[in-house]
Amino acid sequence: MKFKVLIAIILIVSLVLLGCAANKENYEYKLKKGCLEATIIGIKLDIGRLEGYLKLPDLENREQVVEALSKLKEDLKKYESMKVEDYALPKPLIIRGFISEPYVEDTIIYLEKQSKSGPFYHAVKVMDDLGSKIVPKEIYEFKIYPVYRRYYPFPDFYVFVESFKK
Numbered sequence: 001m002k003f004k005v006l007i008a009i010i011l012i013v014s015l016v017l018l019g020c021a022a023n024k025e026n027y028e029y030k031l032k033k034g035c036l037e038a039t040i041i042g043i044k045l046d047i048g049r050l051e052g053y054l055k056l057p058d059l060e061n062r063e064q065v066v067e068a069l070s071k072l073k074e075d076l077k078k079y080e081s082m083k084v085e086d087y088a089l090p091k092p093l094i095i096r097g098f099i100s101e102p103y104v105e106d107t108i109i110y111l112e113k114q115s116k117s118g119p120f121y122h123a124v125k126v127m128d129d130l131g132s133k134i135v136p137k138e139i140y141e142f143k144i145y146p147v148y149r150r151y152y153p154f155p156d157f158y159v160f161v162e163s164f165k166k
Helices: 002-054 062-080
Strands: 093-098 107-111 120-126 140-149 156-165
Touching (some): 002 120, 002 140, 120 140
Antiparallel strands (some): 093 107
16 A cells, blocks of 8 residues: 555656656747747848948948848848757846837837946847736836847847846
């Protein structure tokens, strides 16, 4: 009888541990998928922005913009063909800040003590599409993943927002 109870306990503990491991793997997959999608969105936004620059007749650094645009298009192909499992998560950052208007794709998160020279964080995707829950002008602690550096001479990134809390 004791042997059967012991086996039952071992089975229950094993199932619980397997369930926890599966949940962690599912969450990591979800996080990687969100970051990969945010990377693609960011690259497409930068492509559109640089293509707009090229329409300016007096653009002084045209060659640099063309070169940057070429790299963006290469990166877009790379990330669009990438499997979620192969995406390497960037190091997350914890920042305190706010958004000035209701969240939309490419909303800037303003830091509490924002410098004029950055860093700047453009939220292009929020975990579980919860961006509409972020109240403008309220300070939050954001956990973000800088997924792609924007084409600017100062620190400026597209980011995936994993979480936010007051």
